[in-house]
Amino acid sequence: MTPQGSDALLERMMRLHPKVIDLTLDRVDRLLEATGHPERALPPVIHVAGTNGKGSTVAMLRAGIEGAGQTAHVYTSPHLARFHERIRLAGRLIDEAALSAILDECLERNGPDPITYFEITTVAALLAFARTPADWTLLEVGLGGRLDATNVVERPAMTVITPVDLDHQQFLGDTLEAIAGEKAGILKRGIPCVVGPQHEEALEVIEAKAARLGAPLLAHGQHWHVTVERDRLIYQDETGLRDLPLPNLLGPHQIGNAGMALAVLRHLRFPDAALEAAVTRAEWPARMQRLSHGPLVEAAGRAELWLDGGHNPAAGAVLRATLDTLPEKPLHLICGMLKTKDAAGYMRAFEGLAVDLTAVEIPGEAATLSAAETAEAARTAGLAATTAPSVAEAVARVAAATPGARILICGSLYLAGQVLRENG
Numbered sequence: 001m002t003p004q005g006s007d008a009l010l011e012r013m014m015r016l017h018p019k020v021i022d023l024t025l026d027r028v029d030r031l032l033e034a035t036g037h038p039e040r041a042l043p044p045v046i047h048v049a050g051t052n053g054k055g056s057t058v059a060m061l062r063a064g065i066e067g068a069g070q071t072a073h074v075y076t077s078p079h080l081a082r083f084h085e086r087i088r089l090a091g092r093l094i095d096e097a098a099l100s101a102i103l104d105e106c107l108e109r110n111g112p113d114p115i116t117y118f119e120i121t122t123v124a125a126l127l128a129f130a131r132t133p134a135d136w137t138l139l140e141v142g143l144g145g146r147l148d149a150t151n152v153v154e155r156p157a158m159t160v161i162t163p164v165d166l167d168h169q170q171f172l173g174d175t176l177e178a179i180a181g182e183k184a185g186i187l188k189r190g191i192p193c194v195v196g197p198q199h200e201e202a203l204e205v206i207e208a209k210a211a212r213l214g215a216p217l218l219a220h221g222q223h224w225h226v227t228v229e230r231d232r233l234i235y236q237d238e239t240g241l242r243d244l245p246l247p248n249l250l251g252p253h254q255i256g257n258a259g260m261a262l263a264v265l266r267h268l269r270f271p272d273a274a275l276e277a278a279v280t281r282a283e284w285p286a287r288m289q290r291l292s293h294g295p296l297v298e299a300a301g302r303a304e305l306w307l308d309g310g311h312n313p314a315a316g317a318v319l320r321a322t323l324d325t326l327p328e329k330p331l332h333l334i335c336g337m338l339k340t341k342d343a344a345g346y347m348r349a350f351e352g353l354a355v356d357l358t359a360v361e362i363p364g365e366a367a368t369l370s371a372a373e374t375a376e377a378a379r380t381a382g383l384a385a386t387t388a389p390s391v392a393e394a395v396a397r398v399a400a401a402t403p404g405a406r407i408l409i410c411g412s413l414y415l416a417g418q419v420l421r422e423n424g
Contacts, residue, residue, distance in 0.1 A: 004100065004104065005096065005100055006083060006084070006096060006099045006100045006103055007083075009100060009103040009104055009107060010083055010103065010117070010121070012107060013103070013107065013117050013120050013121065014117050016110070016112075016113075016114060016115050016116070016117070016120065017114045017115055017116045017117070018114075019116065020116065020117065020118075021116065021118075021143060021171060022116055023143070023144060023147035023148070023171060024147055025147055025149070025151065025152065027113070027114065027115040027116070027119050028115075028119045028122065028123060028149045028152060029152070030113070031106065031109060031110050031115060031119070031120065031123045032123060032126070032152060034109040034110070035105070035106065035109050035123060035127055038123070038126040038127045038129065038130035038131075039126050039130075039152045039153050039154075040154075041130040042073070042126065042129050042130055042137045042153065043072075043073065043129070043133075043134045043135055043136050043137045044135075044136055044137065044156070044157035045136075045137045045138075045139055045153045045156040045157055046061060046136065046137070046138050046139070046156065046157055046158050046159075046160065046264060047139045047141070047150065047151070047153060047156045047158075047159045047160070047186050048061075048138070048139065048140050048141065048159075048160040048161075048162065049141040049144075049145040049148075049159070049160070049161050049162070049183045049185075049186045050141075050160070050161050050162025050163055050164060050183060050196065051162070051163060051164050051165040051166075051167050051179070051183070051312070051314060052162060052163050052165060052167075052253070052310075052312070052314050052315055052318065053162035053163055053196060053253065053256065053257045053260070054076075054140050054141065054162050055076055055140065055284055055287070056249055056254060056257040056282070056284050056287060057160060057162055057196075057257045057260050057261050058074060058076060058138050058140050059249070059282040059283060059284040060247070060249075060257060060258055060261035060278040060279065060282040061138055061261045061264060061265070061278065062074055062088075062091075062138060062282070063277050063278050063279075063280075063281040063282040063283070064261060064262075064265045064270060064274040064275065064277050064278030065135065065136050065138075065265075065270070065274065066091060066277065066281075067273050067274045067276065067277020067278065067281060068270050068271055068273055068274035068277070070135040070136065071090040071091050071133075071134045071135050071136070072088075072090070072091065072134055072135065072136040072137065072138050073087075073088060073089055073090060073128075073129040073132065073134045073136070073137045073138065074087075074088035074137075074138045074140075075087060075088075075122070075125045075126075075129070075137075075138065075139050075140060075150065076140045077118070077140065077142050078413055078414070078417070079417065080285060080286055080309075080413065080416055080417035080420050080421075081417055081420045081421045083099070083121075084096070084099055086121070086125065087099065087124075087125045087128060089128060089129070089132045089134070090132055090133065090134040091134075094128060098128065099124075099128075102124045102127055102128050103121070103124050105124075105127070106120050106121075106123055106124045106127065107120070116149075118142050118143075118149055119149045122142070122149040122150055123149075126152075136157075139153070139156075141183075141186065143168055143171060143172075144168070144171065144172050144179075144182040144183065144185070145161075145182050145183040145184065145185040145186040146181075146182050146183075146184075146185020146186070147182075147185070148185075148186075151185060151186055154188070155188065155191065156188060156191055157191075157268070158191065158192055158193065158194065158264055158267065158268065159186050159187060159188065159191060159192075159193040159194075159215075160193065160194045160195075160196070160260055160264060161183050161184065161186070161193060161194075161195050161196065161198075161206060162196045162257070162260060163196050163197050163198060163256070163314070164176060164179055164180045164183050164198055164199065164202040164206075165179075165199070165312065165313070165314035166179065166312065166313065166314070166342070167179070167311075167312040167314070167341075168340070170340065175201075176199055176201045176202045177201050177202070177204075177205050179202070180198075180201070180202035180203075180205035180206055181205050181209070183202075183206070184205060184206045184209040184210070187206075187209055187210055187213050187215045188213065188215060189213045189214055189215065190213070190214050190215060190216075191215055192215065192216045192217070192218060192267060193206075193210060193215055193216070193217055193218065194218045194219075194224075194260050194263040194264050194267070195217055195218065195219040195220060196220050196256055196257070196259070196260045197220045197221070197256045198219075198220070203219070207219075218237075218263050218267060220256065220259060220260070220263075223237060223238060223263075224236065224237040224238075224259060224262075224263045224266075225237075225259075226255055226256065226258065226259030226262070227255075228246065228255060231246060232244065232245065232246065233245065233246050233247065233255065233258060233279060235258075235259060235262045235266075235275075237263065237266055239266065242262070242272070242275055244262075244275060244276055244279050245276065245279055245280050246279070247279045247280075247282070248279065248280050248281070248282060249282055249284060249287060249288075250287075250288045250322055250325075251287075251288055251318060251319070251321065251322035251325075252318070252321045252322065252325065253318035253321065253322070258278065258279050261278045261279075262275055262278060262279075265278060285307075285416075285420065286307050286308060286309040286413060286416035286417070286420065287308060287309065287310075288306060288307075288308050288319065288322050289306065289307045289308070290304065290305070290306055291305045291306065291307055291423065293424075294423035294424045295392070295422075295423060295424070296391070296392060296395055296419065296422070296423045297423070299392060299395045299396045299399060300395050300398075300399045300407060301399045301403060302399075302403050302404045303395075303398065303399045303402070303403065303404060303405045303406065303407050304329065304405070304406045304407065305395065305407050305409070306406065306407065306408045306409070307408075307409050307410075307416050307419055307420070308408065308409070308410045308416070309410075309412060309413035309415070309416035309417075310346075310410065310411075311337060311338070311341050311346060311411060311412050311413065312341060312342060312345070312346060313342055313345035313346055313348070313349070315346065316345070316346040316347065316348065316349035316350070317349050319349065319410065320349040320350060320353060323353060323408070324353075326406070329404070329405060329406040330355050330402055330405040330406065331350075331353055331354045331355060331405070331406045331408060332354065332355055332356055332357075332358070332398045332402065332405055332406070332407050332408070333347075333350060333354045333356070333357040333358070333378075333383070333407075333408050333410060334357075334358045334360060334388075334391055334394045334395065334398070334407060334408070334409045334410070335347070335357050335358070335359055335360070335374055335378065335409075335410050335411040336359070336360045336361060336362040336368065336369070336371075336374060336391075336411050336412055336414075336415040337362075337368075337369050337374055337377070337411040337412050337415075338362070338365065338367045338368060338369065338412055338414065339367045339368070339369055340367060341411075341412075343369060343373075343374060343377035343378075343411075344377040344378075344380040344381045345381075346411065347377060347378050347381035347383055348381040348382065350381075350383060351381060351382040351383060352382075354383055355384070355402075355405075356383065356384040356385065356386065357375070357378040357383045357384070357385045357386075358385070358386055358387065358388050358394040358397065358398065359371040359372070359373075359374035359375035359378060359385055359386070359387045359388070360374070360387070360388055360389070360390060360391055360394055360415075361374075362412055362414050362415045362418065363390075363418055364418070365412075365414050368414075371387035371388065371389075372387060374387075374411070375387050391409060391415075391418075391419055391422070392422070395407060395409075
């Protein structure tokens with residue numbers, strides 16, 4: 001039989017369960033047992049949950065670990081252009097041969113039993129990590145925390161909870177307290193947890209769960225502080241102060257994300273070289289990313305072209321804050337969103353800043369809002385809105401009407417991935 005490539009294997013995995021999301025750990029536990037419990041053979045794990053900032057914090061942690069001359073496995077989701085982005089083995093993206101082999105093995109061990117796409121691919125990542133030497137493992141939660149497929153490591157080295165906000169309410173609950181309870185499900189007895197800036201309601205839930213488990217908290221505003229002074233990042237905790245460059249990732253919200261990464265690295269006694277690398281060398285595409293080449297950039301002409309994958313009201317707020325720091329230019333949004341998101345809530349952040357919004361569908365996504373629905377949500381949020389059949393058409397239209405403007409493609413990581421694939 002001719003070996004199948006990863007795309008074909010992933011397509012088979014999509015058909016193993018009728019639901020894309022079905023939160024429980026039973027199926028994961030079964031497959032982990034069938035594959036020899038790779039979760040028990042990982043390098044020390046740093047497990048990261050939260051609503052916003054998970055990916056940026058993980059990127060800074062990886063940069064810091066590598067800045068200290070060490071290596072880290074990294075598991076993140078969703079991917080943007082290719083699935084391989086989700087699995088980084090000791091610093092390098094998993095190659096096609098290794099990915100195909102590990103996916104094929106998991107399919108064989110699972111057999112016909114129901115299991116979601118995220119669950120079986122998470123087991124594949126853990127299996128790859130367990131078989132490849134590295135110094136650390138960075139695991140980003142996919143959804144929630146308590147019942148997420150990554151929440152199978154009994155004794156991580158540390159956990160992290162980034163800012164908690166309203167998102168995925170249909171799965172996690174419709175209050176901050178309920179969502180925080182799901183995120184706090186990654187806490188483990190006696191294991192320290194770094195907690196990022198939080199709403200008071202969320203922090204109270206996290207603190208109560210930590211107290212029950214005897215899990216020491218390193219909480220923003222209590223045990224560590226991070227500020228900006230004279231264009232420098234000032235981090236302070238109970239052991240002292242560090243004066244560092246500002247994060248290379250754009251946006252005021254990256255100050256808090258940097259603080260979480262620094263708190264982890266400081267607690268684990270990484271050297272100063274790791275702290276500086278964390279804030280200056282992190283890479284995280286589609287988070288306020290300036291596109292610099294490709295057919296879309298050519299179509300934009302003299303206009304600036306930016307890409308961001310944020311998709312909930314809190315992400316809209318931090319994106320607005322980032323845009324407010326840039327030199328003033330007319331801002332035009334090109335936006336596509338999923339039906340599961342609060343589209344109007346996200347877009348409301350741009351009222352009074354964006355000249356208009358061009359709505360598009362997200363190609364290939366069954367859960368996409370139609371362009372008309374997205375445009376209607378924009379009008380509800382107080383924005384002038386039109387529709388376009390594609391991102392390329394929207395970019396060309398804005399560039400022709402307003403040369404030298406700022407164009408931001410936004411609303412979904414799935415749309416961002418499509419843009420990155422098409423733009424080369």
